[in-house]
Amino acid sequence: MHTDTERCVRAVQSKEARFDGVFFTAVRTTRIYCRPSCPAVPPKPENMEFHPSAASCQRAGYRACKRCRPDTSPGSPEWNVRADAVARAVRLIQDGVVDREGVPGLARRLGWSTRQIERQLLAELGAGPLALARAQRAQTARLLIETTPMPFAEIAFAAGFSSIRTFNDTVREVFALTPGELRARAARRSAARRSPVRAATGPGADGPTAPATATPGVINLRLPFRTPLEPSNLFGHLAATAVPGVEEWRDGAYRRTLSLPYGHGIVALAPRPDHIACRLLLTDPRDLTHAISRCRRLLDLDADPVAVDERLRTDPLLAPIVDKAPGRRVPGTVDPAEFAVRAVLGQQVSTAAARTHAARLVTAHGVPVDDPEGGLTHLFPTPEALAALDPETLALPRSRRTTLLTLVGALADGSLPLGPADDREEARARLLALPGFGPWTTEIIAMRALGDPDAFLPGDLGVRRAAEGLGLPGTPAALTAAAAQWRPWRAYAVQYLWATDDHPINLLPA
The missing domain is CATH 1.10.10.60 (Homeodomain-like)
Structure with a gap:
């Protein structure tokens, strides 16, 4: 978008927060770069230049605006939508x-x-x-x-x-x-927030929530997003499917353990009107960047809900449920391999049964951790740990044991890569080649583990029921044809269809 000067100027003059992180405005006269929604008086168009990233602004010699803090903008949704190199x-x-x-x-x-x-x-x-x-x-x-x-x-x-x-x-x-000076400014902002007379903070509120914490290893921060955000299905899904010991809902926050490159961590994520409150307990602070990236993918915080909902509203049958609660996100995962294992455990069983199967694996093969602020006990076991398990200890049908062991073997030896840089279509093909993998399991992994915004589940019972209730076709083939107009956002359409049911996954926990 940064090459469309006229459109960028209009966005800056109207202070559209939707484009924060999509492009950055650099002001030639002040040598400062800002987010499009910066509350300062917009510069003259002839003094603006536009960049696709904060790094590009910095490379050109601009410094970050102290008022709008452009480096804390949500990430561009383009990089999660696109699948190219x-x-x-x-x-x-x-x-x-x-x-x-x-x-x-x-x-x-x-x-x-x-x-x-x-x-x-x-x-x-x-x-x-x-x-x-x-x-x-x-x-x-x-x-x-x-x-x-x-x-x-x-x-x-x-x-x-x-x-x-x-x-x-x-x-x-x-x-x-x-x-x-940065630390001193943060301390003053924190004091102002605690004061009965609060200072106006503007978009800079995307910054941290506290200047310091007395608990060693704990970092409190705000995760920004583009509005609107409907939290019910997002946090409802995470809470309803939480694996005991690894995940929990406590005091209005979703909490879970994290396996990280330098150590491990525990994160608590709570929805707020204009941000996600994030509390991270890390054994090694070098993992901060990686942990934030995982949390943002888990909650789909870099999405552009306006663009998604505009597309889905073009279908008159889908438009009413989009208008009822706009801004639904697709729940992701902090670990694609973990989610793939859990998807297999959840094949053709209830949510409660899937949690029970996963909890048994966690107790037997997960690494124990200490949680001073809650009831988490383990990291989810790695594929390498699960590849060595005895199949006779699994309370699963024999065919599903084979599916699970084949999956963890492929994940452990690297023949099935499911990371953020891996090709989504190639991953689909490799999953379908494994025994016991059909379209539903493959697409749910593509949706939540690979972050494909166009993944679709036409054979899912909940999707079919919701579609029929809206007057859409109920058979997988006919529903797939009707859903062509929702592309490239069919994964979001699935969230809206699921939300027509009163299942706990669609309800924000009390």
């Missing part, structure tokens, strides 16, 4: 792959040369992989500076910087403030 590269960078493995590691995962990656990302995002990773490190550093009492030296290495000097230089260049 550039989108897969962006998702990997968001997961911190460049920080952990460097650009050569990113290239290996994509099957590209480093030169190809640099050229393609420069063409589409105005910045190469190192610049994109640097911008992400700067945002991670800001979060740690503002939300924890960690010493700056520890923050520098936790955020992925190679030296304290590089950390200091980057923070000053990107935010026009020293680390100490």
Whole structure:
């Protein structure tokens, strides 16, 4: 969109928050870049230039606006919708792959040369992989500076910087403030929020919720999203299918354990009117970027609900249920391999039975963890741990034992990659080639584990019943044909169809 100057100018002049993160406005006269919804008086059109990423702005010599904090914008929905190599590269960078493995590691995962990656990302995002990773490190550093009492030296290495000097230089260049000044500003904002007379914060409220916490390893922050967001099916689904020991609903928040590259963590996510309250307890702060990326995918926070709902409303039969509760998201997962295992355990059984089967695996093969703030006990077992289990210990039909063991074997040996950079159609083909995998299991994994916004379940009983109730065809073939007009958002249409039922997965827990 950043190449459509006229449309970008209109968005900035009308302060449309929908486009925050889709493009960034750089002001030539002030050398500042902003989100489109910045509350400041819009600059003259001739003084604006538009960039596809914060990294592109920084590369061009602009610094982040202190008022609208553009680096905290929701991510562009384009990278989750697209399935090409550039989108897969962006998702990997968001997961911190460049920080952990460097650009050569990113290239290996994509099957590209480093030169190809640099050229393609420069063409589409105005910045190469190192610049994109640097911008992400700067945002991670800001979060740690503002939300924890960690010493700056520890923050520098936790955020992925190679030296304290590089950390200091980057923070000053990107935010026009020293680390100490950033922390002081955060403390003043926090004091203002606690004061009876609250200061106006504007879009900057997408920032952290607290300047520091006394609990070691805990980070409190806000996860921004584009409105509207309907939380009922999103959190209802996560709570109703929660695996005991790994997930729970407690005190108005969905909580779960996380297996992370450097350690493990526990996250609590609670819906708020303008953000998701996120409380992270990490054993290693270097996992912050990766944990945030997983949480955003879990809750589908980078979606553009306006674009989705506009498309679905073109079907007059679907429009009434979209209008009733707009902004539904597709529940995702923090671990694609975990979800694939749970999808097999849930084949042809009730939600309660699927939770019971998963809980048994967790107790027998999961890694124990301590949860000082709740009742979580284990990490979900890895494919490597499950590949060694005795099939006779599984309380499953023999055919499903074979399906499960074949799946975890393929996940463990790498022959079935299900990561954010993996090709969705290739993953579908490999899943369908496994014994016991049909269209329903494959599509639910594509929808929730691979994040495909166009995954569709025409054979699902709940979808068929809801479709018939609305006057849509009830047979899979006819429903698939009728759903062509919903593309590329059929996964969201499934959420709206499911929501016509009063099943607990569609209800926000009390």
